[in-house]
Amino acid sequence: MTLDISPAARDALARWLDSQRALKGASPNTIDAYRGDVLDFIVFLTLHHAEPQGLAPLARVTTSDMRGWMARLRMGGASSRSVARKLSAVKSFYRWLAEREGYEPTAVLSARAPKFQKKLPRPLTEDAARAMIGTVETQARDSWIGARDAAVVTLLYGCGLRISEALGLTGRAWPFGDSLRILGKGGKERIVPVLPVARRAVETYLRLCPYPVEPDAPLFRGARGGPLNPRLIQKVTEQARMQLGLPASATPHAMRHSFATHLLAAGGDLRAIQELLGHASLSTTQAYTAVDQVHLMRVYDACHPKA
Known part of the structure; x- marks a missing residue:
């Protein structure tokens, strides 16, 4: 055609x-x-x-x-x-x-787009996010692989990374300082803070990993030493959410949603969250305000002393 x-x-x-x-x-x-x-x-x-x-x-x-x-x-x-x-x-x-x-x-x-219901991000609760990380770590037969999976998921939740961004890190990024330079969508760079718990998780994985840290090699290795396939992280989080009884929406990307939603709930500035997530448009980040409002209404409905 x-x-x-x-x-x-x-x-x-x-x-x-x-x-x-x-x-x-x-x-x-x-x-x-x-x-x-x-x-x-x-x-x-x-x-x-x-x-x-x-x-x-x-x-x-x-x-x-x-x-x-x-x-x-x-x-x-x-x-x-x-x-x-x-x-x-x-x-x-x-x-x-x-x-x-x-x-x-x-x-x-002037052509009007059809109306549709925008999908809201579906974050986990704080307890569920922690449980997800802990459960992922215990599923692998090899301790270094369990530590690797936990480190990746910790970066998704602790730094708000996309799975592609976490798996795109090379040995050159280690050791982590107080922040990481991330290459995101469209080649956009951003700086994200690194929590001590995330640094420790990666340190534990690297201490157990049988492969050396090399500047131009992936930081997160597959079982045979090559780049880690994102499907493996999706699979272990799927197993963990089934074990924990979490909904199907509890995916690796939901850990990033949880990062943003929990920051907002704790009083985080929307513009700052936009920068941390690497969103090109503030309107994308504003979806998290709707999630927070939904949560507030649920609390209201559950706790308000109705007549």
């Missing part, structure tokens, strides 16, 4: 994606999603109008075209969340085109 797209449209898409990488630091996965979403839109227009969509036809998009595209997505089984994401990518592309080509983007920018 993409063969029907004119070279000019393909070039414009490539230049827009380059701008997203350079100016917004979008990650490779985000760039791939953007490319697919906008290509899907252009292919739809090609079939809808039975002609290749160059820059001139793209400028003639109508409100009817937008409705037809979104209707086709829904008929194809796309969820409201997915349609909203695709529409957001197309709008961003058209804003960029409008600035450079003088397009009138009103038909695209």
Whole structure:
């Protein structure tokens, strides 16, 4: 289908994606999603109008075209969340085109995304987070592997790291100081404090680990000495949450959610939490305020002396 797209449209898409990488630091996965979403839109227009969509036809998009595209997505089984994401990518592309080509983007920018229920982060309680770390450590047959798994999960909860960020650490990062320099999504760097308990957990793992700490090698090793597969951490946390009777939402990423939610509940500043998590937008971090409000309402409902 993409063969029907004119070279000019393909070039414009490539230049827009380059701008997203350079100016917004979008990650490779985000760039791939953007490319697919906008290509899907252009292919739809090609079939809808039975002609290749160059820059001139793209400028003639109508409100009817937008409705037809979104209707086709829904008929194809796309969820409201997915349609909203695709529409957001197309709008961003058209804003960029409008600035450079003088397009009138009103038909695209005025298209309304379908409403959907935003998923709130599902953190663990403080006791459950501690129990998760302790249970993960006792599951492995080899003590060094148990210490390794506990150290990784401790970093997720104690520093708010993504699992990819924790497993991306190399021996060059050790020994930890009071803070860690983390390379996050889109190549963005941030500094996160390291709690003594997290430092001790990693120290215990490295003392037991049969493989040496090497500057360019992964800090967290698999059983054969290679990079640790994130699926193994997902598996041990799954086993631990079943043993503890925790919900299916008790995943490695939930430890990061718990880090943010517990900081907020203790009076942490939202902007500071945004920096610690490496969120590009404050609106992403604000989801944790909704979680905290939900918790407060549950406490209210459970404890208020109703008449």
